[in-house]
Amino acid sequence: MNTTITLNDNFLEVQGKRFHYIWLRQNCLCPDCRHPTSFQGLFDISDLSSPPEPLSVEEKNGEIEIIWKEEPPHKSIFPVSWLLNHAYDPSPQQPEEQKILWDRAWLDAHPPKKYDIHSCPEDVWMSQLFTLGFTVLKNINPDNLDDFISSIGPIHATEYGRFGELKAMPNSTDIGQSLTGHALALHTDRCHVHEPRLVQVLYCVDNNASGGESLLVDGFRIATDFHQNHQDYFQILAKTPLQFQDFDPMRGYFFSRKTPILELDWEGKVAGIYFSRKTCNWNIPFDELEAFYEAYSAFCRYLKDPIYEYRFRLEPGDCLLAQNFRIIHGRTAYDPLSGHRHLRWATIAWDYINARQNFEMLKHLYLMEN
Numbered sequence: 001m002n003t004t005i006t007l008n009d010n011f012l013e014v015q016g017k018r019f020h021y022i023w024l025r026q027n028c029l030c031p032d033c034r035h036p037t038s039f040q041g042l043f044d045i046s047d048l049s050s051p052p053e054p055l056s057v058e059e060k061n062g063e064i065e066i067i068w069k070e071e072p073p074h075k076s077i078f079p080v081s082w083l084l085n086h087a088y089d090p091s092p093q094q095p096e097e098q099k100i101l102w103d104r105a106w107l108d109a110h111p112p113k114k115y116d117i118h119s120c121p122e123d124v125w126m127s128q129l130f131t132l133g134f135t136v137l138k139n140i141n142p143d144n145l146d147d148f149i150s151s152i153g154p155i156h157a158t159e160y161g162r163f164g165e166l167k168a169m170p171n172s173t174d175i176g177q178s179l180t181g182h183a184l185a186l187h188t189d190r191c192h193v194h195e196p197r198l199v200q201v202l203y204c205v206d207n208n209a210s211g212g213e214s215l216l217v218d219g220f221r222i223a224t225d226f227h228q229n230h231q232d233y234f235q236i237l238a239k240t241p242l243q244f245q246d247f248d249p250m251r252g253y254f255f256s257r258k259t260p261i262l263e264l265d266w267e268g269k270v271a272g273i274y275f276s277r278k279t280c281n282w283n284i285p286f287d288e289l290e291a292f293y294e295a296y297s298a299f300c301r302y303l304k305d306p307i308y309e310y311r312f313r314l315e316p317g318d319c320l321l322a323q324n325f326r327i328i329h330g331r332t333a334y335d336p337l338s339g340h341r342h343l344r345w346a347t348i349a350w351d352y353i354n355a356r357q358n359f360e361m362l363k364h365l366y367l368m369e370n
């Protein structure tokens, strides 16, 4: 099939998509311009003394061959399918993000399952991690936990090591491990550390104490509703940096990090939520303090509203994976005298999970010539 190509002064048009000559020259796929096995760029467009100009453009067998007016002339070959997949007219093609911003009513209508690790295909439970921001697996043997997590992505070690233990212990340095079985108010983990965006992995070793139910809310859903109803408050939470701190005398660390509660991306959309009362140091400037507390309290009331809450019980062998930058989590109080509650946790950088999915979706664009 012939491809329609139209030449213009500074761009050509392929099947209705425009490509500047300068973009085509920059993206030349030949082995001198792009390393053939790493797919990394080698060509420096600023080496050209004048804007790139084609001497000839020819289409054959689904490829477009361009000879550039250079000394000596340079040849670029672009498969048409590659060009269309990389079109930036009107905007660069990005993999679709499939998010469902959920609340309790949505979950009541679509109750989440616990997926059996032995029978559920990975793409099924993984897809829920992308859409809802969390997923729960069941029947994982503790001896297989490390291999299971490592199959998703490398474990991100913290000051606790590759794994941390969450159970009642004397002289704990975290409320979650206190002997009193405190409720844990909704929070995101590790706001006090400069780290990549993480997926939190919470594995249930034992849970036969009374109480201790897990609580999740969709921070992105709440932020969306909050933005709709309280734009001024939203801006305050997005623009006021807070100091999160954690003093750890056992290991000799005093972590400190400044970030607003709502982190926005370059388009102004919420990209991350940092919310933890237990590690927040309230260092708001004097003149901003009252307005901040008003916004903060309003946001807290959204978090606590039961219309957003998902409440469930982790059973031994269950494993919760949750995007720590989206899902805000907590637990109800439990009675440590009534039985044991022991969770093991680890973290994985979200980049690895996202990158694996992108690889599966986009590898054909890179490996097509092999």
Ligand SMILES: [Fe+2]
Pocket (backbone or CB within 6 Å): 187, 188, 189, 329
């Ligand atoms: Fe936590």
